[in-house]
Amino acid sequence: MSASSESRTGADVAVIGGGITALVAARRLVESGRSVCVLEASASLGGQIRTVDFAGHAVDVGAEALHVAGPHVERLIDELGLRDDLVVANPGFAWIWTQRGLRRMPAGMGPAGPTRLGPVVGSRVLSPGGIARAALEPMVPRGPGGADVGVGEFLARRFGPQVSERLVDPVLGSLHAGEIDRLSLRAATPHVATQAERHRSLLLAHRHRRGAAAPSFVSFAGGLKRLVDSLVASTGAEIRTSSPVAALCYDSGRVELEMVDGARNLFDAVVVATPARVAAELLGQWCPVAAAELGGLRAASVATAVVSYPRGRVAATAAMSANGLLVPSGARRFLKAATFLTSKWPHLEDPDRFLVRLSAGRIGIDELADLDDDSVISKMQKDLAEMCGLDAEPLGWHLERWPTTLARLEVGHLERLARARAAIGDAPILLAGAAIDGLGIASCVASADRVATAVEAAVEVARRSEELRT
Ligand SMILES: Cc1cc2nc3c(=O)[nH]c(=O)nc-3n(C[C@H](O)[C@H](O)[C@H](O)COP(=O)(O)OP(=O)(O)OC[C@H]3O[C@@H](n4cnc5c(N)ncnc54)[C@H](O)[C@@H]3O)c2cc1C
Incomplete structure (x- = not known):
């Protein structure tokens, strides 16, 4: 040049x-x-933030929830005058898929493992041996110093492999589209790395932080596109x-x-x-x-589908009154996660339809590219039906593919x-x-x-x- x-x-x-x-x-x-x-x-603008019109609603098929945590997002929301327009996700819980069926994600579970042992014991996700091992976390020597390690390896060392595989993998492995062993502790979960440096024990560190406001997940009535549109309208830059x-x-x-x-x-x-x-x-x-x-x-290829079901048929499916469902990578299922949109978001309430968002795709698994849209939807639905006991045919669906998109740190x-x-x-x-x-x-x-x-x-x-x- x-x-x-x-x-x-x-x-x-x-x-x-x-x-x-x-x-x-x-x-x-x-x-x-x-x-x-x-x-x-x-x-169009927004990249991985994409909102589509589906079944009379503005539904996000890329990023779905804005995590209001930290000063940067707070400042932006206030500058754009969007605070009064935020829609906060309904309080609720997510299921985790286990070999023995659905189990409730214990309260206090975060990317750094459990913050409280009581809910983990009650959740029946871990075996008695797994619970005993997790309780030993405060006794495990501090680590890993300045060196970068995999998040999975780090948490398995602190809490035992069951916490890493059965509780943290469904959350982080779904978010980052792949197993958590190769995820960088320092880059992908810097807050966990910081806590590990500052405190001998992650469980004890959380005790000190009790009372701190839990970060909330929000959206807008018009979907996350609202954030993009507000930025575009006020940025002052030439946009091509x-x-x-x-x-x-x-x-x-x-x-x-x-x-x-x-x-x-x-x-x-x-x-x-x-x-x-x-x-x-x-x-x-x-x-x-x-x-x-x-x-x-590296980046993972993923796909998201929004599917509408007759509301009455879903009402008979108790599992879908939760906010969603997470599937650990070890389960080797096609479905990675499901969000029960109508249960989760006040703005997606609908008297006739129940909206569900389904996602699939993990790093290193190229299955998606070989499947046509009908096959992707049918495989996602089959897993959902088996996991939740749903017996209903969709009224409609929209599939969005994200080839080599989800960054892996x-x-x-x-x-x-x-x-x-x-x-x-x-x-x-x-x-x-x-x-x-x-x-x-x-x-x-x-x-x-x-x-x-x-x-x-x-x-x-x-x-x-x-x-x-x-
Ligand atoms: C399915 C899915 C679900 C997600 N869910 C959530 C969620 O619920 N909450 C959350 O916080 N995050 C979520 N994320 C992640 C989040 O959306 C992304 O991390 C974030 O939006 C990435 O923003 P970015 O600006 O870095 O990149 P991008 O949004 O990828 O933007 C990069 C832009 O660069 C453009 N571009 C590419 N090549 C060129 C070129 N040669 N010249 C000019 N422009 C180019 C692209 O078209 C694109 O618009 C999700 C992501 C996906 C895919």
């Missing part, structure tokens, strides 16, 4: 991608006085859809973007907020080392990123988003805030290096 072409956007910072990370980063950069251009490949970026390079103090249509634009800095494999492609020519590191980050993630960033060096090209800082809208908002703050410093470093060079 030649770095001599004129910028045609008039912006001095480009943000590649149009998902939540890109939109929040653009907003923050505009606030800091930058003129910003957002370049999104597809015709159907604008795929093909490559980027850095030369003589400016970053040049080459668009798929051949147009070239120059910027002071560029934020890359795309899936990792796309970031790898964009950097491939200019920085093969960074591209190789980013290309090694595996052991060694932070070291891999450090190597990619070192290879990018002084160039003001910054990486952000789920594949970099962790999946989930809340992580992406925090990632966007971080990267927007880092842009000014990166531009300054690039300017000084350029001065020294010339």
